[in-house]
Amino acid sequence: MFTQTINHTWHAAHSLPHLGGKCSSLHGHTWRVSITIAAPSLSADGILVDFAALKKPMTTWIDNNLDHALMLGAGDNLIPLLDLDGAPSTAPLLGGKEVDGAPGAYAFTPLAAAFAERGQRLFVFGRDFPDVAWPTVEGVAQLLAHKAHGWLTEASSRADVYVASVTVHETDRSSATWHNTDPHPAPGYADMALLLANQTERVITAVDAHLDQEYAALIGSTPK
Numbered sequence: 001m002f003t004q005t006i007n008h009t010w011h012a013a014h015s016l017p018h019l020g021g022k023c024s025s026l027h028g029h030t031w032r033v034s035i036t037i038a039a040p041s042l043s044a045d046g047i048l049v050d051f052a053a054l055k056k057p058m059t060t061w062i063d064n065n066l067d068h069a070l071m072l073g074a075g076d077n078l079i080p081l082l083d084l085d086g087a088p089s090t091a092p093l094l095g096g097k098e099v100d101g102a103p104g105a106y107a108f109t110p111l112a113a114a115f116a117e118r119g120q121r122l123f124v125f126g127r128d129f130p131d132v133a134w135p136t137v138e139g140v141a142q143l144l145a146h147k148a149h150g151w152l153t154e155a156s157s158r159a160d161v162y163v164a165s166v167t168v169h170e171t172d173r174s175s176a177t178w179h180n181t182d183p184h185p186a187p188g189y190a191d192m193a194l195l196l197a198n199q200t201e202r203v204i205t206a207v208d209a210h211l212d213q214e215y216a217a218l219i220g221s222t223p224k
């Protein structure tokens, strides 16, 4: 079995109000991801997958979606203030523009307008990635594991290579790892030969035991 790892770094802000404490406040990290792929054997050119082929879709997606972004959960208390779809908000914001005929409702909050106008990058967990509700380090690992399967398919046509794990660091001391517990890789030739040898040995052993019993029954004694 071989593994190969690709790393990438980006900068993003997040907040985790549901955890309480200082992480409730908007704060930033330099995030690091390590994506490890695995396969039972090397290809004829001596590699698993060309690093460049895998790096391209991975870094492009991260740089376009998460780098210098604000990562929030859909349930974050900042979301009503950042209503980028322009749905009327009932938040009584200072300076908000009152919608005609709907006292107390605001068509587009000043903060949302400021975000949209300045092309601020926002990635909302539970909305842009419905599988995970919050941008915890575990959630980011799950998001990138989900994306990594597609990047690998883009990078290689090999059926026996799979994403084995994805580790995300938000600080030097805090990280989380997603492990692939059900990779189902297509077996390589070496694995198939080993499987066949093991099965053949088991068949020979079973036939031997059966023949011993038959022989013992014939001569009326117990086999050793």
Ligand SMILES: Nc1nc2c(c(=O)[nH]1)N=C([C@H](O)[C@H](O)COP(=O)(O)OP(=O)(O)OP(=O)(O)O)CN2
Binding pocket: 016, 019, 023, 027, 135, 136, 137, 138, 170, 171, 173, 174
């Ligand atoms: N299981 C998780 N717990 C926490 C997460 C998380 O993603 N998953 N995230 C945070 C915050 O993002 C926080 O910024 C990081 O926490 P922590 O390591 O405690 O922060 P510091 O590096 O500043 O540690 P200090 O020891 O306080 O200096 C919290 N928990």
